Amino acid sequence: MQNVVRTINPHISVDCVIFGFSTSQLKVLLIQRDYSNENGAPAQDLKLPGDFITTREDLDLAAARTLNELTGLQNIFLKPFALFGNPDRIYKEEDLNWFKETTGNNIQRVVTSAYFALINISESDLDYALKNKASWIDVNQVPQLAFDHQDIIKTGLRHLQDALRNEPIGFELLPEKFTIRKLQTLYEVILNCKLDNRNFRKKILKTKYLVQLDEKQAGVAHKPAYYYRFDKSKYDKHRKDSLGFNF
Amino acid sequence: MQNVVRTINPHISVDCVIFGFSTSQLKVLLIQRDYSNENGAPAQDLKLPGDFITTREDLDLAAARTLNELTGLQNIFLKPFALFGNPDRIYKEEDLNWFKETTGNNIQRVVTSAYFALINISESDLDYALKNKASWIDVNQVPQLAFDHQDIIKTGLRHLQDALRNEPIGFELLPEKFTIRKLQTLYEVILNCKLDNRNFRKKILKTKYLVQLDEKQAGVAHKPAYYYRFDKSKYDKHRKDSLGFNF
Numbered sequence: 001m002q003n004v005v006r007t008i009n010p011h012i013s014v015d016c017v018i019f020g021f022s023t024s025q026l027k028v029l030l031i032q033r034d035y036s037n038e039n040g041a042p043a044q045d046l047k048l049p050g051d052f053i054t055t056r057e058d059l060d061l062a063a064a065r066t067l068n069e070l071t072g073l074q075n076i077f078l079k080p081f082a083l084f085g086n087p088d089r090i091y092k093e094e095d096l097n098w099f100k101e102t103t104g105n106n107i108q109r110v111v112t113s114a115y116f117a118l119i120n121i122s123e124s125d126l127d128y129a130l131k132n133k134a135s136w137i138d139v140n141q142v143p144q145l146a147f148d149h150q151d152i153i154k155t156g157l158r159h160l161q162d163a164l165r166n167e168p169i170g171f172e173l174l175p176e177k178f179t180i181r182k183l184q185t186l187y188e189v190i191l192n193c194k195l196d197n198r199n200f201r202k203k204i205l206k207t208k209y210l211v212q213l214d215e216k217q218a219g220v221a222h223k224p225a226y227y228y229r230f231d232k233s234k235y236d237k238h239r240k241d242s243l244g245f246n247f
Numbered sequence: 248m249q250n251v252v253r254t255i256n257p258h259i260s261v262d263c264v265i266f267g268f269s270t271s272q273l274k275v276l277l278i279q280r281d282y283s284n285e286n287g288a289p290a291q292d293l294k295l296p297g298d299f300i301t302t303r304e305d306l307d308l309a310a311a312r313t314l315n316e317l318t319g320l321q322n323i324f325l326k327p328f329a330l331f332g333n334p335d336r337i338y339k340e341e342d343l344n345w346f347k348e349t350t351g352n353n354i355q356r357v358v359t360s361a362y363f364a365l366i367n368i369s370e371s372d373l374d375y376a377l378k379n380k381a382s383w384i385d386v387n388q389v390p391q392l393a394f395d396h397q398d399i400i401k402t403g404l405r406h407l408q409d410a411l412r413n414e415p416i417g418f419e420l421l422p423e424k425f426t427i428r429k430l431q432t433l434y435e436v437i438l439n440c441k442l443d444n445r446n447f448r449k450k451i452l453k454t455k456y457l458v459q460l461d462e463k464q465a466g467v468a469h470k471p472a473y474y475y476r477f478d479k480s481k482y483d484k485h486r487k488d489s490l491g492f493n494f
Contacts, residue, residue: 011258012332012358055356059332083330083360085259085306109302111259111358113330166413 008052010105013112014063015050015149016078017156018071019190020121020136021173026189027121028153031070032133033146035098043094046137047146048153050112052103063115071134073124078115081159082152085111089148098146116156118163118190120173140192164190168209171230177213179225180204209235255299257352260359261310262297262396263325264403265318266437267368267383268420273436274368275400278317279380280393282345290341293384294393295400297359299350310362318381320371325362328406329399332358336395345393363403365437367420387439411437415456418477424460426472427451456482 018029030046037043049070053062060078068074087109090096099107121136137143142153163169170186184200204210210228217224265276277293284290296317300309307325315321334356337343346354368383384390389400410416417433431447451457457475464471 009258009356011256053332056334058334059330059358080330083306083327085300085360087303087305109256111306113332 007055008103009055009057010052010103010107011110012059013050013052013110014059014066015048015084015112015114015152016063016067017048017081017114017116017153018067018073018076019116019118019139019156019160020124021118021186021189022121024185024189026139026192027136028139028142029071029073029134030137030142030145032135033098035094035146036101038093045094045146046135046143046149048149049134052110059113060115063113073119076117076119078117079159080113080115082114082155083111084114084148084152086148092147095147112152114152114156116159118160118169118173161191168230168232168235177215177227177229179217179227181225183228209238254302255350256302256304257299257350257354258357259306260297260299260357261306261313262295262331262359262361262399263310263314264295264328264361264363264400265314265320265323266363266365266386266403266407267371268365268433268436269368271432271436273386273439274383275386275389276318276320276381277384277389277392279382280345282341282393283348285340292341292393293382293390293396295396296381299357306360307362310360320366323364323366325364326406326410327360327362329361329402330358331361331395331399333395339394342394359399361399361403363406365407365416365420408438415477415479415482424462424474424476426464426474428472430475456485 016029020027020029029049031049033045033047035043035045049067051062051066051069053059057065060080063078063080064074064076067076067078090099090108090110096106096108099105139153139157142150144150145153164187170183170190173186174182180201181197183204184195184197187200188195209231211231211234213227213229215227217227263276267274267276276296278296280292280294282290282292296314298309298313298316300306304312307327310325310327311321311323314323314325337346337355337357343353343355346352386400386404389397391397392400411434417430417437420433421429427448428444430451431442431444434447435442456478458478458481460474460476462474464474
Protein backbone atom coordinates (compact mmCIF):
# COMPACT_ATOMS: atom_id res chain seq x y z
CA MET A 1 0.00 0.00 0.00
CA GLN A 2 1.27 3.42 -0.93
CA ASN A 3 1.95 5.87 1.82
CA VAL A 4 -0.06 8.98 1.11
CA VAL A 5 0.47 12.13 3.11
CA ARG A 6 -2.95 13.59 3.71
CA THR A 7 -3.64 17.11 4.84
CA ILE A 8 -6.93 17.15 6.64
CA ASN A 9 -9.43 19.96 6.65
CA PRO A 10 -10.10 20.00 10.42
CA HIS A 11 -13.31 22.02 10.05
CA ILE A 12 -15.39 19.55 8.08
CA SER A 13 -16.00 15.85 8.52
CA VAL A 14 -18.24 13.12 7.14
CA ASP A 15 -20.05 10.42 9.12
CA CYS A 16 -21.78 7.35 7.75
CA VAL A 17 -24.88 5.84 9.32
CA ILE A 18 -25.02 2.37 7.75
CA PHE A 19 -28.25 0.60 8.61
CA GLY A 20 -28.19 -3.16 8.26
CA PHE A 21 -31.35 -5.18 7.83
CA SER A 22 -31.47 -8.77 8.95
CA THR A 23 -34.52 -11.03 9.08
CA SER A 24 -35.99 -9.45 12.16
CA GLN A 25 -33.69 -6.65 13.25
CA LEU A 26 -32.43 -3.28 12.15
CA LYS A 27 -28.83 -2.63 13.11
CA VAL A 28 -26.32 0.15 12.70
CA LEU A 29 -22.64 -0.24 11.91
CA LEU A 30 -20.31 1.18 14.57
CA ILE A 31 -16.58 1.10 15.01
CA GLN A 32 -14.49 0.94 18.15
CA ARG A 33 -12.70 4.06 19.28
CA ASP A 34 -9.68 3.92 21.56
CA TYR A 35 -9.28 7.07 23.60
CA SER A 36 -7.88 8.35 26.87
CA ASN A 37 -10.36 8.99 29.63
CA GLU A 38 -10.22 11.96 32.01
CA ASN A 39 -7.49 10.18 34.07
CA GLY A 40 -5.41 9.53 30.98
CA ALA A 41 -6.18 5.81 31.16
CA PRO A 42 -6.95 3.92 27.93
CA ALA A 43 -10.65 3.42 27.28
CA GLN A 44 -12.92 2.36 24.44
CA ASP A 45 -16.28 3.33 23.12
CA LEU A 46 -18.12 3.23 19.81
CA LYS A 47 -18.53 5.77 17.04
CA LEU A 48 -19.88 6.03 13.53
CA PRO A 49 -17.47 5.38 10.66
CA GLY A 50 -16.33 8.91 9.85
CA ASP A 51 -13.34 11.16 9.30
CA PHE A 52 -12.23 14.65 8.47
CA ILE A 53 -12.23 15.42 4.78
CA THR A 54 -8.85 16.19 3.25
CA THR A 55 -8.07 19.60 1.83
CA ARG A 56 -8.71 18.58 -1.80
CA GLU A 57 -11.44 16.01 -1.29
CA ASP A 58 -15.04 16.11 -2.42
CA LEU A 59 -17.51 15.36 0.39
CA ASP A 60 -19.24 12.38 -1.22
CA LEU A 61 -15.91 10.82 -2.06
CA ALA A 62 -14.69 11.44 1.48
CA ALA A 63 -17.71 9.54 2.82
CA ALA A 64 -17.12 6.58 0.51
CA ARG A 65 -13.37 6.57 1.28
CA THR A 66 -13.95 6.69 5.03
CA LEU A 67 -16.50 3.89 4.98
CA ASN A 68 -14.21 1.72 2.92
CA GLU A 69 -11.13 2.35 5.08
CA LEU A 70 -12.93 1.66 8.32
CA THR A 71 -15.17 -1.24 7.36
CA GLY A 72 -14.11 -2.59 3.99
CA LEU A 73 -17.53 -1.85 2.53
CA GLN A 74 -17.55 -0.37 -0.96
CA ASN A 75 -19.98 0.57 -3.73
CA ILE A 76 -22.59 1.50 -1.16
CA PHE A 77 -25.04 4.22 -2.20
CA LEU A 78 -24.51 6.85 0.50
CA LYS A 79 -27.15 9.54 0.73
CA PRO A 80 -26.38 12.78 2.56
CA PHE A 81 -29.27 13.50 4.92
CA ALA A 82 -28.24 16.28 7.30
CA LEU A 83 -25.51 18.61 8.38
CA PHE A 84 -24.62 18.71 12.07
CA GLY A 85 -23.08 22.05 12.83
CA ASN A 86 -24.06 23.05 16.32
CA PRO A 87 -21.07 24.98 17.72
CA ASP A 88 -21.36 22.98 20.95
CA ARG A 89 -21.67 19.52 19.47
CA ILE A 90 -18.11 18.67 20.54
CA TYR A 91 -17.61 19.41 24.22
CA LYS A 92 -16.78 16.18 26.09
CA GLU A 93 -13.21 16.07 27.35
CA GLU A 94 -12.62 12.62 25.88
CA ASP A 95 -13.73 13.84 22.45
CA LEU A 96 -11.47 16.90 22.57
CA ASN A 97 -8.59 14.71 23.78
CA TRP A 98 -9.20 12.18 21.05
CA PHE A 99 -8.95 14.88 18.40
CA LYS A 100 -5.72 16.09 19.98
CA GLU A 101 -4.28 12.57 20.02
CA THR A 102 -5.30 11.62 16.51
CA THR A 103 -4.69 14.90 14.67
CA GLY A 104 -2.17 16.69 16.85
CA ASN A 105 -4.42 19.76 16.85
CA ASN A 106 -6.75 21.39 19.30
CA ILE A 107 -10.01 21.02 17.42
CA GLN A 108 -13.19 22.43 18.87
CA ARG A 109 -15.66 22.97 16.10
CA VAL A 110 -16.37 20.52 13.32
CA VAL A 111 -19.33 20.59 10.99
CA THR A 112 -20.15 17.08 9.86
CA SER A 113 -22.13 15.96 6.85
CA ALA A 114 -24.01 12.77 7.70
CA TYR A 115 -24.78 10.09 5.12
CA PHE A 116 -26.98 7.06 5.36
CA ALA A 117 -27.33 3.75 3.58
CA LEU A 118 -29.45 0.67 4.05
CA ILE A 119 -27.90 -2.71 3.27
CA ASN A 120 -28.66 -6.34 3.75
CA ILE A 121 -26.45 -7.66 6.54
CA SER A 122 -26.29 -11.17 5.10
CA GLU A 123 -24.91 -9.78 1.84
CA SER A 124 -22.33 -7.50 3.43
CA ASP A 125 -18.70 -8.38 4.08
CA LEU A 126 -19.12 -8.61 7.82
CA ASP A 127 -15.92 -10.61 8.41
CA TYR A 128 -13.75 -7.79 7.24
CA ALA A 129 -15.72 -5.30 9.29
CA LEU A 130 -15.45 -7.34 12.49
CA LYS A 131 -11.73 -7.79 11.99
CA ASN A 132 -11.42 -4.01 11.85
CA LYS A 133 -13.21 -3.40 15.12
CA ALA A 134 -16.53 -2.70 13.48
CA SER A 135 -19.75 -4.23 14.73
CA TRP A 136 -23.47 -4.27 14.03
CA ILE A 137 -25.52 -2.93 16.93
CA ASP A 138 -29.31 -3.17 17.22
CA VAL A 139 -30.67 0.37 16.65
CA ASN A 140 -32.82 -0.03 19.74
CA GLN A 141 -29.82 -0.86 21.90
CA VAL A 142 -27.26 1.73 20.88
CA PRO A 143 -25.13 2.60 23.95
CA GLN A 144 -23.62 5.99 24.78
CA LEU A 145 -21.44 6.90 21.79
CA ALA A 146 -18.62 9.31 20.97
CA PHE A 147 -19.57 12.92 20.13
CA ASP A 148 -23.24 13.45 19.17
CA HIS A 149 -23.36 10.21 17.21
CA GLN A 150 -26.48 8.99 18.98
CA ASP A 151 -28.32 12.07 17.72
CA ILE A 152 -26.97 11.53 14.23
CA ILE A 153 -28.26 7.94 14.26
CA LYS A 154 -31.69 9.05 15.52
CA THR A 155 -31.97 11.66 12.77
CA GLY A 156 -30.71 9.15 10.23
CA LEU A 157 -33.34 6.65 11.32
CA ARG A 158 -36.10 9.22 10.78
CA HIS A 159 -34.78 9.83 7.27
CA LEU A 160 -34.66 6.11 6.59
CA GLN A 161 -38.25 5.70 7.78
CA ASP A 162 -39.41 8.61 5.62
CA ALA A 163 -37.60 7.14 2.65
CA LEU A 164 -39.27 3.76 3.23
CA ARG A 165 -42.69 5.44 3.21
CA ASN A 166 -42.02 7.44 0.06
CA GLU A 167 -39.74 5.35 -2.09
CA PRO A 168 -39.61 1.64 -2.93
CA ILE A 169 -36.31 1.10 -1.11
CA GLY A 170 -37.43 -1.94 0.86
CA PHE A 171 -37.57 -4.32 -2.07
CA GLU A 172 -33.82 -4.23 -2.59
CA LEU A 173 -33.41 -5.98 0.75
CA LEU A 174 -35.69 -8.90 -0.15
CA PRO A 175 -35.13 -11.79 -2.54
CA GLU A 176 -36.59 -11.28 -6.01
CA LYS A 177 -39.76 -13.17 -5.01
CA PHE A 178 -41.21 -12.68 -1.56
CA THR A 179 -44.46 -13.08 0.35
CA ILE A 180 -46.49 -10.10 1.55
CA ARG A 181 -45.77 -11.33 5.07
CA LYS A 182 -42.00 -11.00 4.52
CA LEU A 183 -42.47 -7.50 3.16
CA GLN A 184 -44.60 -6.56 6.16
CA THR A 185 -41.88 -7.80 8.53
CA LEU A 186 -39.38 -5.57 6.77
CA TYR A 187 -41.66 -2.55 7.28
CA GLU A 188 -42.28 -3.49 10.90
CA VAL A 189 -38.57 -3.85 11.62
CA ILE A 190 -37.58 -0.55 10.03
CA LEU A 191 -40.57 1.44 11.30
CA ASN A 192 -40.24 -0.27 14.68
CA CYS A 193 -43.95 -0.96 15.10
CA LYS A 194 -46.53 -3.71 14.66
CA LEU A 195 -48.75 -3.29 11.60
CA ASP A 196 -52.25 -4.61 11.02
CA ASN A 197 -51.99 -7.54 8.56
CA ARG A 198 -55.15 -6.85 6.56
CA ASN A 199 -54.50 -3.15 6.27
CA PHE A 200 -50.92 -3.67 5.22
CA ARG A 201 -51.90 -6.11 2.48
CA LYS A 202 -54.64 -3.84 1.20
CA LYS A 203 -52.46 -0.75 1.11
CA ILE A 204 -49.36 -2.30 -0.37
CA LEU A 205 -51.33 -4.05 -3.13
CA LYS A 206 -52.92 -0.73 -4.04
CA THR A 207 -49.53 0.59 -5.17
CA LYS A 208 -49.81 -1.66 -8.28
CA TYR A 209 -46.07 -2.21 -8.55
CA LEU A 210 -46.33 -5.57 -6.85
CA VAL A 211 -46.98 -8.42 -9.25
CA GLN A 212 -48.43 -11.68 -7.95
CA LEU A 213 -46.58 -14.72 -9.29
CA ASP A 214 -48.11 -18.09 -10.15
CA GLU A 215 -45.97 -19.67 -7.49
CA LYS A 216 -46.82 -20.39 -3.87
CA GLN A 217 -44.68 -21.21 -0.87
CA ALA A 218 -43.77 -24.91 -0.61
CA GLY A 219 -43.17 -27.01 2.46
CA VAL A 220 -44.74 -24.69 4.98
CA ALA A 221 -46.90 -25.84 7.87
CA HIS A 222 -49.50 -23.10 7.35
CA LYS A 223 -51.54 -22.30 4.26
CA PRO A 224 -48.96 -21.48 1.58
CA ALA A 225 -48.87 -17.84 0.50
CA TYR A 226 -48.35 -16.50 -3.00
CA TYR A 227 -45.06 -14.97 -3.98
CA TYR A 228 -44.86 -11.45 -5.34
CA ARG A 229 -42.23 -9.44 -7.12
CA PHE A 230 -41.62 -5.71 -7.37
CA ASP A 231 -42.04 -4.43 -10.93
CA LYS A 232 -39.50 -1.66 -11.30
CA SER A 233 -40.43 -0.79 -14.87
CA LYS A 234 -44.10 -0.26 -13.88
CA TYR A 235 -42.90 1.91 -11.02
CA ASP A 236 -40.57 3.94 -13.22
CA LYS A 237 -43.31 4.49 -15.80
CA HIS A 238 -45.71 5.64 -13.10
CA ARG A 239 -43.17 8.09 -11.69
CA LYS A 240 -42.48 9.46 -15.14
CA ASP A 241 -46.15 9.98 -15.97
CA SER A 242 -47.16 11.06 -12.52
CA LEU A 243 -47.34 14.55 -11.19
CA GLY A 244 -46.93 13.12 -7.77
CA PHE A 245 -49.71 14.50 -5.57
CA ASN A 246 -48.69 11.77 -3.24
CA PHE A 247 -49.19 13.99 -0.28
CA MET B 248 -27.62 49.17 16.61
CA GLN B 249 -24.89 47.56 18.63
CA ASN B 250 -21.55 47.08 16.99
CA VAL B 251 -20.73 43.41 17.14
CA VAL B 252 -17.28 42.14 16.27
CA ARG B 253 -17.79 38.93 14.39
CA THR B 254 -15.15 36.31 13.82
CA ILE B 255 -16.04 34.39 10.73
CA ASN B 256 -15.40 30.72 10.13
CA PRO B 257 -13.93 31.04 6.62
CA HIS B 258 -14.41 27.34 5.82
CA ILE B 259 -18.17 27.15 5.98
CA SER B 260 -20.89 29.34 4.50
CA VAL B 261 -24.64 29.35 4.01
CA ASP B 262 -26.55 30.36 0.88
CA CYS B 263 -30.28 30.97 0.56
CA VAL B 264 -32.24 30.18 -2.59
CA ILE B 265 -35.47 32.09 -2.06
CA PHE B 266 -38.04 31.24 -4.70
CA GLY B 267 -40.79 33.77 -5.18
CA PHE B 268 -44.11 32.86 -6.75
CA SER B 269 -46.15 35.48 -8.54
CA THR B 270 -49.31 34.88 -10.59
CA SER B 271 -47.51 33.47 -13.58
CA GLN B 272 -43.81 33.40 -12.80
CA LEU B 273 -41.30 31.74 -10.54
CA LYS B 274 -38.47 34.02 -9.51
CA VAL B 275 -35.37 33.78 -7.37
CA LEU B 276 -34.04 36.44 -5.03
CA LEU B 277 -30.54 37.67 -5.88
CA ILE B 278 -28.38 40.44 -4.50
CA GLN B 279 -25.89 42.67 -6.22
CA ARG B 280 -22.21 42.03 -5.64
CA ASP B 281 -19.61 44.73 -6.20
CA TYR B 282 -16.22 43.32 -7.06
CA SER B 283 -13.00 44.12 -8.90
CA ASN B 284 -12.56 42.52 -12.29
CA GLU B 285 -9.28 41.09 -13.59
CA ASN B 286 -8.08 44.65 -14.44
CA GLY B 287 -8.90 45.89 -10.97
CA ALA B 288 -11.82 47.94 -12.31
CA PRO B 289 -15.09 47.99 -10.33
CA ALA B 290 -17.73 45.63 -11.65
CA GLN B 291 -21.05 44.16 -10.55
CA ASP B 292 -22.79 40.87 -10.80
CA LEU B 293 -25.43 38.94 -8.85
CA LYS B 294 -25.20 36.32 -6.16
CA LEU B 295 -27.42 34.44 -3.74
CA PRO B 296 -27.94 35.94 -0.29
CA GLY B 297 -25.27 34.14 1.71
CA ASP B 298 -22.38 34.58 4.09
CA PHE B 299 -19.73 32.77 6.08
CA ILE B 300 -20.95 31.45 9.39
CA THR B 301 -19.34 32.94 12.48
CA THR B 302 -17.24 30.84 14.81
CA ARG B 303 -20.02 30.32 17.37
CA GLU B 304 -23.03 30.28 15.07
CA ASP B 305 -25.41 27.45 14.34
CA LEU B 306 -25.92 26.85 10.61
CA ASP B 307 -29.70 27.32 10.50
CA LEU B 308 -29.39 30.53 12.48
CA ALA B 309 -26.62 31.74 10.17
CA ALA B 310 -28.91 31.22 7.18
CA ALA B 311 -31.77 33.16 8.80
CA ARG B 312 -29.42 35.94 9.93
CA THR B 313 -27.84 36.27 6.49
CA LEU B 314 -31.17 36.40 4.70
CA ASN B 315 -32.43 39.03 7.09
CA GLU B 316 -29.33 41.21 6.86
CA LEU B 317 -29.21 41.15 3.08
CA THR B 318 -32.90 41.35 2.19
CA GLY B 319 -34.89 42.28 5.29
CA LEU B 320 -36.89 39.06 5.06
CA GLN B 321 -37.53 37.27 8.34
CA ASN B 322 -39.50 34.35 9.74
CA ILE B 323 -39.02 32.45 6.51
CA PHE B 324 -38.93 28.66 6.81
CA LEU B 325 -35.54 27.82 5.32
CA LYS B 326 -34.96 24.19 4.45
CA PRO B 327 -31.42 22.90 3.95
CA PHE B 328 -31.32 20.92 0.72
CA ALA B 329 -27.71 20.27 -0.20
CA LEU B 330 -24.11 20.81 0.67
CA PHE B 331 -21.82 22.15 -2.02
CA GLY B 332 -18.28 21.12 -1.18
CA ASN B 333 -16.44 20.50 -4.42
CA PRO B 334 -12.83 21.57 -3.76
CA ASP B 335 -12.84 23.43 -7.09
CA ARG B 336 -16.13 25.27 -6.72
CA ILE B 337 -14.31 28.56 -6.13
CA TYR B 338 -11.79 29.19 -8.87
CA LYS B 339 -12.70 32.37 -10.76
CA GLU B 340 -10.26 35.21 -10.16
CA GLU B 341 -13.04 37.68 -9.37
CA ASP B 342 -14.43 35.32 -6.71
CA LEU B 343 -11.03 34.83 -5.07
CA ASN B 344 -10.43 38.60 -5.21
CA TRP B 345 -13.82 39.33 -3.72
CA PHE B 346 -13.08 37.07 -0.75
CA LYS B 347 -9.75 38.82 -0.29
CA GLU B 348 -11.41 42.25 -0.41
CA THR B 349 -14.30 41.45 1.90
CA THR B 350 -12.58 39.23 4.45
CA GLY B 351 -8.92 40.23 4.20
CA ASN B 352 -8.00 36.56 3.79
CA ASN B 353 -6.93 34.35 0.93
CA ILE B 354 -9.83 31.93 0.90
CA GLN B 355 -9.84 29.06 -1.55
CA ARG B 356 -12.12 26.36 -0.23
CA VAL B 357 -15.53 26.93 1.26
CA VAL B 358 -18.19 24.31 1.85
CA THR B 359 -21.61 25.90 1.65
CA SER B 360 -24.88 24.64 3.03
CA ALA B 361 -27.70 25.69 0.71
CA TYR B 362 -31.22 26.43 1.98
CA PHE B 363 -34.40 27.01 0.05
CA ALA B 364 -37.73 28.64 0.70
CA LEU B 365 -40.81 29.38 -1.38
CA ILE B 366 -42.68 32.59 -0.70
CA ASN B 367 -45.40 34.65 -2.25
CA ILE B 368 -43.81 37.70 -3.85
CA SER B 369 -46.85 39.88 -3.29
CA GLU B 370 -46.69 39.21 0.44
CA SER B 371 -42.95 39.82 0.80
CA ASP B 372 -41.32 43.08 1.77
CA LEU B 373 -39.92 43.76 -1.68
CA ASP B 374 -39.30 47.48 -1.07
CA TYR B 375 -36.74 46.78 1.57
CA ALA B 376 -35.08 44.15 -0.59
CA LEU B 377 -34.86 46.42 -3.62
CA LYS B 378 -33.39 49.21 -1.53
CA ASN B 379 -30.66 46.81 -0.45
CA LYS B 380 -29.65 45.86 -3.97
CA ALA B 381 -31.74 42.72 -3.98
CA SER B 382 -33.94 41.79 -6.93
CA TRP B 383 -36.30 39.08 -8.10
CA ILE B 384 -35.06 37.36 -11.27
CA ASP B 385 -37.13 34.94 -13.38
CA VAL B 386 -35.68 31.45 -12.76
CA ASN B 387 -35.63 30.89 -16.51
CA GLN B 388 -33.57 34.02 -17.09
CA VAL B 389 -30.87 33.82 -14.45
CA PRO B 390 -27.67 35.38 -15.87
CA GLN B 391 -24.09 34.30 -15.11
CA LEU B 392 -23.71 34.55 -11.33
CA ALA B 393 -20.91 34.67 -8.78
CA PHE B 394 -19.30 31.38 -7.71
CA ASP B 395 -21.34 28.26 -8.54
CA HIS B 396 -24.61 29.95 -7.63
CA GLN B 397 -26.30 28.99 -10.91
CA ASP B 398 -25.72 25.32 -10.04
CA ILE B 399 -27.04 25.89 -6.54
CA ILE B 400 -30.22 27.44 -7.95
CA LYS B 401 -30.69 24.57 -10.42
CA THR B 402 -30.33 21.99 -7.65
CA GLY B 403 -32.62 24.04 -5.41
CA LEU B 404 -35.25 24.15 -8.13
CA ARG B 405 -35.20 20.35 -8.44
CA HIS B 406 -35.72 20.09 -4.67
CA LEU B 407 -38.58 22.57 -4.84
CA GLN B 408 -40.23 20.60 -7.65
CA ASP B 409 -39.85 17.33 -5.74
CA ALA B 410 -41.31 18.96 -2.64
CA LEU B 411 -44.30 20.23 -4.65
CA ARG B 412 -44.97 16.68 -5.89
CA ASN B 413 -44.71 15.10 -2.45
CA GLU B 414 -45.96 17.68 0.04
CA PRO B 415 -48.86 20.12 0.01
CA ILE B 416 -46.60 23.17 -0.11
CA GLY B 417 -48.40 24.90 -2.96
CA PHE B 418 -51.52 25.81 -1.02
CA GLU B 419 -49.68 28.25 1.21
CA LEU B 420 -49.12 30.46 -1.82
CA LEU B 421 -52.81 30.65 -2.74
CA PRO B 422 -55.66 32.51 -1.05
CA GLU B 423 -57.71 30.38 1.33
CA LYS B 424 -60.24 29.67 -1.42
CA PHE B 425 -59.08 29.07 -4.96
CA THR B 426 -60.19 27.48 -8.21
CA ILE B 427 -58.64 24.29 -9.57
CA ARG B 428 -57.46 26.38 -12.50
CA LYS B 429 -55.44 28.67 -10.19
CA LEU B 430 -53.89 25.68 -8.47
CA GLN B 431 -52.97 24.20 -11.84
CA THR B 432 -51.26 27.44 -12.87
CA LEU B 433 -49.19 27.30 -9.71
CA TYR B 434 -48.06 23.76 -10.55
CA GLU B 435 -47.36 24.73 -14.15
CA VAL B 436 -45.27 27.73 -13.11
CA ILE B 437 -43.17 25.82 -10.58
CA LEU B 438 -42.80 22.64 -12.63
CA ASN B 439 -42.22 24.77 -15.74
CA CYS B 440 -44.48 22.73 -17.98
CA LYS B 441 -48.00 22.70 -19.43
CA LEU B 442 -50.34 20.21 -17.76
CA ASP B 443 -53.42 18.56 -19.20
CA ASN B 444 -56.50 20.21 -17.63
CA ARG B 445 -58.65 17.10 -17.24
CA ASN B 446 -55.84 14.97 -15.90
CA PHE B 447 -54.80 17.60 -13.42
CA ARG B 448 -58.33 17.99 -12.06
CA LYS B 449 -58.79 14.24 -11.76
CA LYS B 450 -55.51 13.65 -10.00
CA ILE B 451 -55.64 16.57 -7.62
CA LEU B 452 -59.22 15.77 -6.55
CA LYS B 453 -58.18 12.20 -5.82
CA THR B 454 -55.96 13.43 -2.98
CA LYS B 455 -59.15 14.09 -0.93
CA TYR B 456 -57.67 17.02 0.96
CA LEU B 457 -59.35 19.51 -1.34
CA VAL B 458 -62.82 20.49 -0.20
CA GLN B 459 -65.27 21.97 -2.69
CA LEU B 460 -67.02 25.06 -1.32
CA ASP B 461 -70.61 26.10 -2.03
CA GLU B 462 -69.30 29.24 -3.65
CA LYS B 463 -68.56 29.91 -7.30
CA GLN B 464 -66.56 32.62 -9.01
CA ALA B 465 -68.52 35.84 -9.59
CA GLY B 466 -68.23 38.37 -12.39
CA VAL B 467 -66.23 36.22 -14.77
CA ALA B 468 -66.83 36.11 -18.54
CA HIS B 469 -66.54 32.31 -18.73
CA LYS B 470 -68.56 29.68 -16.89
CA PRO B 471 -67.89 30.35 -13.18
CA ALA B 472 -65.81 27.70 -11.45
CA TYR B 473 -66.25 26.39 -7.92
CA TYR B 474 -63.87 27.44 -5.19
CA TYR B 475 -61.96 24.89 -3.19
CA ARG B 476 -59.99 24.97 0.02
CA PHE B 477 -57.17 22.78 1.32
CA ASP B 478 -58.18 20.85 4.42
CA LYS B 479 -55.04 20.65 6.53
CA SER B 480 -56.62 18.61 9.32
CA LYS B 481 -57.74 15.93 6.86
CA TYR B 482 -54.26 15.92 5.44
CA ASP B 483 -52.61 15.66 8.86
CA LYS B 484 -54.90 12.82 9.88
CA HIS B 485 -54.14 10.95 6.67
CA ARG B 486 -50.40 11.35 7.19
CA LYS B 487 -50.68 10.13 10.74
CA ASP B 488 -52.69 7.04 9.82
CA SER B 489 -50.88 6.35 6.63
CA LEU B 490 -47.95 4.07 6.12
CA GLY B 491 -47.12 6.08 3.09
CA PHE B 492 -46.64 3.66 0.19
CA ASN B 493 -46.90 6.76 -1.88
CA PHE B 494 -44.18 5.56 -4.14
